[in-house]
Amino acid sequence: MREGADRYGAGTSSVRFICGTFDVHRELEDRIADFLETEAAITFTSCWNANGGLFAPLLDEQDALISDELNHASIIDGIRLCKAQRHIYKHMDMDSLRDALENSQAARHRLVMTDGVFSMEGEIAPLPEIRELCDQYDAIMTVDDSHATGVLGDTGRGTPEHFGMHGEIDIITSTLGKALGGMAGGLVASSREVIEYLVQRSRTQLFTNAIPPHSAAGALAAIDHLEAHPELVTRLRENTAYFREKLTALGYSPIEGDTPIVPVIVGETADAIALSTKLLDEGVFVIGFGFPVVPHGSARIRAQISAAHTREHLDRALGALDRVGRELGIL
Numbered sequence: 215m216r217e218g219a220d221r222y223g224a225g226t227s228s229v230r231f232i233c234g235t236f237d238v239h240r241e242l243e244d245r246i247a248d249f250l251e252t253e254a255a256i257t258f259t260s261c262w263n264a265n266g267g268l269f270a271p272l273l274d275e276q277d278a279l280i281s282d283e284l285n286h287a288s289i290i291d292g293i294r295l296c297k298a299q300r301h302i303y304k305h306m307d308m309d310s311l312r313d314a315l316e317n318s319q320a321a322r323h324r325l326v327m328t329d330g331v332f333s334m335e336g337e338i339a340p341l342p343e344i345r346e347l348c349d350q351y352d353a354i355m356t357v358d359d360s361h362a363t364g365v366l367g368d369t370g371r372g373t374p375e376h377f378g379m380h381g382e383i384d385i386i387t388s389t390l391g392k393a394l395g396g397m398a399g400g401l402v403a404s405s406r407e408v409i410e411y412l413v414q415r416s417r418t419q420l421f422t423n424a425i426p427p428h429s430a431a432g433a434l435a436a437i438d439h440l441e442a443h444p445e446l447v448t449r450l451r452e453n454t455a456y457f458r459e460k461l462t463a464l465g466y467s468p469i470e471g472d473t474p475i476v477p478v479i480v481g482e483t484a485d486a487i488a489l490s491t492k493l494l495d496e497g498v499f500v501i502g503f504g505f506p507v508v509p510h511g512s513a514r515i516r517a518q519i520s521a522a523h524t525r526e527h528l529d530r531a532l533g534a535l536d537r538v539g540r541e542l543g544i545l
């Protein structure tokens with residue numbers, strides 16, 4: 215990042231198509247396409263903007279956009295900016311998706327959109343089943359892999375790698391603001407045609423400054439680092455399995471899953487906030503979520519496990535969860 219700032223300065227002072235495209239943007243986009251095993255990629259200043267600028271250029275009134283009901287807010291707003299007919303299917307429910315595909319057969323094109331990993335539950339979307347339905351009903355399959363890029367799969371290539379589905383997802387969106395360095399930036403990776411079309415037509419990229427070059431340089435370094443150190447992904451998986459197992463042994467019931475997002479439902483918002491406040495007093499930073507971020511009655515704390523955690527860190531957190539859970543009568 216520092217080298218990027220020294221070489222290119224603080225920012226582009228321009229949108230991409232005027233004079234805001236630097237070598238580092240092109241290098242990053244090539245690198246992302248390589249990493250995600252697609253033909254091409256385009257970057258945005260955030261994944262919010264990637265999802266916001268994806269649908270409207272590709273689809274219009276004659277088309278159908280089919281979306282999981284728990285998709286991320288940026289997808290919901292991206293859909294609002296697009297004139298396609300809207301179909302919302304029940305969360306990860308393949309019968310409901312099939313109905314939506316069936317009901318949209320009159321549309322010119324159908325695009326199915328899902329989070330790869332749902333951020334509040336940590337669940338992994340059933341990509342093989344979605345792919346099968348998309349093939350059966352001639353639909354474009356699109357995955358927001360923000361919570362999986364750099365996290366899932368043996369080398370951190372996300373949900374497609376997790377399921378052994380390299381190259382089988384038509385369009386991938388993701389963020390550079392989580393596992394790939396935690397700075398800022400978003401991306402769409404797809405076929406060359408889709409990406410060239412977005413370069414020409416995606417308004418959330420066309421009419422705003424590019425990612426600051428130091429962030430682009432940082433994201434490039436993050437991908438290099440991840441490729442050179444797949445053991446980070448292994449450690450993350452081991453840490454997650456350890457934390458989930460010990461948490462369950464204490465008497466908590468985390469939502470089951472394999473991702474480093476470990477939510478524990480406690481019910482009322484006040485209980486979730488009390489638990490997270492007391493954990494913070496013990497030096498453990500686990501945020502509580504209540505309505506409207508999650509439905510009424512399903513307030514939760516959400517632990518996020520990292521490859522940087524040592525066993526000592528995890529044991530200390532588990533010790534605090536044990537003490538505080540008893541104190542509050544949650545255990």
Ligand SMILES: Cc1ncc(COP(=O)(O)O)c(C=O)c1O
Binds near residue numbers: 286288329333358391
């Ligand atoms: C699934 C998902 N998509 C998109 C975003 C937005 O990413 P960014 O922070 O890059 O705008 C997030 C961020 O929380 C997310 O969880």
